[in-house]
Each structure stands twice: as structure tokens, then as C-alpha cells.
Amino acid sequence: MHHSHPEGRALGFLLGLTDAETARRVRARVGLTGGARETSASRRQRLDRPWTWPPDVPSSVVLWVLQEDDPQLNAVVWQYTGLDTGLRRALARGIPFGPGRERPLRPGWRLPVEEPGIPESYVRHGLVGALRAVTTMAAGRAAASMVLTPDDWASVTEADAERALPGYARWALSVRPDCPPATRAGFGAHPRFTHRLRDAGVLDGPAEYALDHGPAVRVLDLLSMGGALFPARIGEAEDALRPLVRRHLGDRMEAWTALARLIGTFRGTARELTATAGTVTRNGARR
Numbered sequence: 001m002h003h004s005h006p007e008g009r010a011l012g013f014l015l016g017l018t019d020a021e022t023a024r025r026v027r028a029r030v031g032l033t034g035g036a037r038e039t040s041a042s043r044r045q046r047l048d049r050p051w052t053w054p055p056d057v058p059s060s061v062v063l064w065v066l067q068e069d070d071p072q073l074n075a076v077v078w079q080y081t082g083l084d085t086g087l088r089r090a091l092a093r094g095i096p097f098g099p100g101r102e103r104p105l106r107p108g109w110r111l112p113v114e115e116p117g118i119p120e121s122y123v124r125h126g127l128v129g130a131l132r133a134v135t136t137m138a139a140g141r142a143a144a145s146m147v148l149t150p151d152d153w154a155s156v157t158e159a160d161a162e163r164a165l166p167g168y169a170r171w172a173l174s175v176r177p178d179c180p181p182a183t184r185a186g187f188g189a190h191p192r193f194t195h196r197l198r199d200a201g202v203l204d205g206p207a208e209y210a211l212d213h214g215p216a217v218r219v220l221d222l223l224s225m226g227g228a229l230f231p232a233r234i235g236e237a238e239d240a241l242r243p244l245v246r247r248h249l250g251d252r253m254e255a256w257t258a259l260a261r262l263i264g265t266f267r268g269t270a271r272e273l274t275a276t277a278g279t280v281t282r283n284g285a286r287r
Contacts, residue, residue, distance in 0.1 A: 007263050134165075
């Protein structure tokens with residue numbers, strides 16, 4: 001197993017959550033080659049080369065990258081993901097996504113694609129007026145694409161509190177990964193609404209992605225790049241997984257060996273992967 005392969009990077013990420021001596025012994029035991037733990041610099045070098053964004057990444061992961069307000073990372077996100085129109089428009093205008101940031105990204109940087117067209121309803125009715133005029137999902141997405149700044153989101157929240165926006169408008173706004181949680185909560189908590197958010201890839205945070213999404217190898221491989229892609233948020237994923245690594249794997253070489261055998265083909269989550277590897281070895285010890 002080599003560290004340059006997805007399985008090796010995924011295993012390497014989990015080894016980064018244990019102590020150095022255990023990690024060294026596991027690497028020797030399972031034949032993980034290609035160096036020790038990746039550094040931030042080596043991860044950034046991987047981004048400098050052609051790098052394929054993994055498939056089926058939740059939209060919230062895209063937001064965590066955008067919150068770095070890093071032009072290089074924005075270019076990676078733009079190239080490899082199907083961003084919604086609102087996010088593309090904000091990127092084209094250099095609007096920052098990081099909490100508390102107001103200064104636009106440097107004007108010398110340009111994306112390879114122009115800003116999407118301005119919806120006619122917005123030209124005629126303005127932001128809130130366009131949202132109130134929505135009668136279809138397509139119209140809802142178009143109107144929602146003009147909500148770009150914190151002031152825009154505040155206007156949306158105030159307008160909805162005054163008089164509920166149309167359902168399609170609420171839906172289009174809520175599945176935007178950058179919709180403020182308080183605004184989204186105001187739209188309701190019906191099970192169908194929650195299901196739509198899940199289908200759209202809207203997550204509470206990196207811990208949810210780390211624990212409850214799969215296949216584990218794909219999730220862990222992406223998290224192994226978290227120090228370069230979303231360094232401000234990767235700690236949340238690490239903190240969620242570290243207790244599982246300690247509980248199910250610890251310093252037991254048999255458990256780590258079982259995990260290394262399973263990781264490439266296991267279809268479940270990282271939570272399930274670590275538990276399964278630990279259970280296999282515990283059951284073997286009883287026999």
C-alpha cells in the first residue's frame with residue numbers, strides 16, 4: 001500500500017489521529033510506504049498538479065473550502081464541482097465567504113468563466129420582490145442566486161419573518177450551502193424539508209461528514225486533504241474520529257491490519273469501518 005493511493009492516504013489520515021509510535025508500527029506492519037504524515041506544503045503541491053475532486057462530495061464541503069477565501073482553492077472548486085448559480089456568481093464577483101470577512105478577493109484574480117446572467121425578475125422586482133414572485137423551482141433557483149452578501153441574507157430573513165416567502169423560494173434558498181443556519185431554521189423542520197437538505201448535501205459540519213458519509217475510503221481520502229482544502233474546519237472532523245480510533249483500534253496491530261485489509265472495498269462509513277475492524281479482531285481473540 002502506497003501513501004499516494006486513496007487507500008494509503010485514507011489510512012494515513014487515521015494514523016495521524018493516534019500516537020507517533022503506534023503509527024510507525026502500523027506503517028511497518030501493513031507496508032504503508034511513501035513517507036510519514038503529509039505536511040500542509042505537500043498537500044498544496046498536490047493541488048498544484050492536476051487533481052480530481054472526488055465524486056459525490058456534499059455541497060457543504062465546497063462551502064468549507066470557499067470559506068478559506070483562497071483564490072487557488074476557489075479555482076479548484078470551480079473546476080471540479082457543480083456549484084450552484086449563486087455560489088458561482090459570488091465567486092465571479094470576488095465576494096468573500098469566510099465568517100466576518102468583508103474585503104473582496106484581490107481584483108487581479110479572475111475565474112475562467114463569466115458571471116451567470118442576471119435574472120429578469122431581479123431586474124424588475126429587486127431581491128425580495130423576485131423571491132416573492134417565485135412560482136416554480138427554476139424561478140426559485142434564479143431568484144436565490146442573487147442572494148450573495150450577509151446583508152442580502154439578512155434581508156431574506158427579515159422578509160420571510162414578516163411574511164413567509166413562497167415554498168419554492170424557501171427551498172432554493174435553504175439548499176444553498178451558504179444559507180445561514182438561523183435563516184434555514186426559520187424555513188421549518190418538516191421531515192420532507194430535512195430530506196431535501198440531505199439530498200442537496202447540506203451538513204451541520206465536518207464531523208457529520210467524517211462520521212456518517214461513505215464509502216469510508218473516499219471520505220477519509222478527502223479529509224486527508226483537509227489541511228490544504230479547509231484547514232479552518234478539518235479539526236472538527238479529526239475531533240469526531242479520534243475517539244473512534246482510540247476505542248476501536250488503539251495500539252492493537254491486529255485491528256489496524258484488519259482495517260487496512262477492509263478500507264479499499266468497505267462501503268460503509270468511517271464510523272462503521274473502525275468498529276468493524278475492532279470487532280473482527282476482538283471476535284478472533286475469543287475463538
